[in-house]
Amino acid sequence: MSCLYIHIPFCESKCPYCAFASAVKQPGDEGKFLRAVWAETSARRGVDFGPLERIDTLYVGGGTPSALSSPAWLRLMEILRDSFSLSDGAEVTVEANPGSLSADHLEMWRGWATRVSVGAQSFDDGELRFLGRLHNSAQASDALDMCLSAGYETSVDLMFGLPGRTVRGWAESLRRAFEIAPGHISIYQLTIEDGTPFARENFVLQDGYAQYRYAQWLLPRRGYGQYEVASFALPGHESRHNLNYWADGDYIGIGPSAWSNAGGRRTKNAPGLDAYVRMTDKSGTATVYEERLDPGPAAKQAAILALRTKRGIDWREFEGRHGKIFAGEVKKELEKFPANLVVTDERSSALTPAGLRVANKIWGEII
Ligand code: SF4
Structure with a gap:
């Protein structure tokens, strides 16, 4: 299976718990990023993947892909269409945030993307404010409704283990998700990452065990089978792209901080936009780290x-x-x-x- 990941390094604002490679977009950033993506895609075609390779799963993540402007999205899709063809029945996922996802995006992606993964995180306005998210619970519901009505496979991300949250509060977020009925639900525990604003606060993080256990009990009763540690889906709605990661399959990652794993070689791209642009300007590629695991560690x-x-x-x-x-x-x-x-x-x-x-x-x- 041929799997491709594209990393969009922009967000509308930086959430205080987030250590992902993303930053608030500055004027001119989109143009620089797209030129670099074109350079990297062109350089790696015929080297890391064949010139006419068909892609079975494509995942556009970030960052916040829905933070890209419409002209930038059109150019990105043009670059991808010029560079690859999608196999019949290919799965194309785009991540989106409720605050920036619009009907225009869904129209633009029609016939190209098949899944939209919505970063709702919670349906509680107080929790969303605590997490520094720009959207509220009504916008989260609207974004999911919009994706489903437009005919997309839809996934929602929800977070548990927030300070002060009870199993009852967590159950309420899950109930709101069931009402909307996306095909896929991913659940994550809030963790405190070094270097983030949350790391400087003295939060007493909850042990999320009880909330995770509750989700494991409830979600299958609503038809969402657990097929991975953090992933639950109605039958037939599992993410093929992610299943390939867990099968230790090959994939190519394009964009700042993107990882690739192909032919036993794992590589990582330069993390910041400027470094990524500088490197791709010079050579087309932006690899800053490379490893080939010995057979023992590779097996583990x-x-x-x-x-x-x-x-x-x-x-x-x-x-x-x-x-x-x-x-x-x-x-x-x-x-x-x-x-x-x-x-x-x-x-x-x-x-x-x-x-x-x-x-x-x-x-x-x-x-
Ligand atoms: S929207 Fe997502 S990627 Fe962007 S800062 Fe927040 S958690 Fe990180």
């Missing part, structure tokens, strides 16, 4: 990625790719955990719902 990394998913590790596939010795090592570590956390049989190993709640500990043992 693939195991951890697979264990994020409900499918888990398929041992035949795993042995075929990483060999019997490394498969045996991973299996031995997993056998230390009781059956209520890890289910292993001849064919596969996967974390149970209880195992997913303590996934970090299990992954820690594998590393």
Whole structure:
């Protein structure tokens, strides 16, 4: 499967908890960014991917892709169309924020994008203010309604574990999501990242265990099966692009700070817009970091990625790719955990719902 990621490095404002590579757009930034994307795409075509390669999944993330102006979006789509063709039934996802997503975007993406992933985060106005988001809960609902009415596959991101939040408050956000009925719901715990404004505050972060457990109990009862640690979907609405990440599949990332993983080589692009533009001006590429994992660490990394998913590790596939010795090592570590956390049989190993709640500990043992 050929998978492509494009990173849009702009946001309307910077949320105080966010450590992603994004910044508030300055005049002239869009033009610089698009020229650099064109340069990188042209340079990597025929090197990292074939000149006429068909793309099966394309994911435009960020940052905030809906913060790009309409002319910039039209140019970006032109660059992508000139550079790649999409395979039949390709999945094309665009991330959007409720404050900037407009009917114009949905019209512009019609016939090209198939999914819109909406960063609602919460349906509580107090929580949205605390998170520094520019939208309110009504705008979050409207954005999701608009995507669904326009016929897009729709996903919503929700955040749990906010200071002072109770399971009851979290249940209310989930209830609002059910009312709107997107095909896909992703849930994330608020974490405090170094260097962010939240890191300078003395928040006592909640242990999100009870809220996560509640979501694991409630979402499947509403038809949303958990197919990954943070991802729940109605049948047939899973993200193929993300499933490829967790299958340790190859992908190419274009844009500032984008990662690529192809042919056993993992690379990362320069993180800031200016550095990205400078490097692509010179050589077309912007790689600042590169690694080739040795077979052992590569096997462990693939195991951890697979264990994020409900499918888990398929041992035949795993042995075929990483060999019997490394498969045996991973299996031995997993056998230390009781059956209520890890289910292993001849064919596969996967974390149970209880195992997913303590996934970090299990992954820690594998590393
Ligand atoms: S909108 Fe998203 S990417 Fe942008 S600052 Fe907020 S959390 Fe970060």
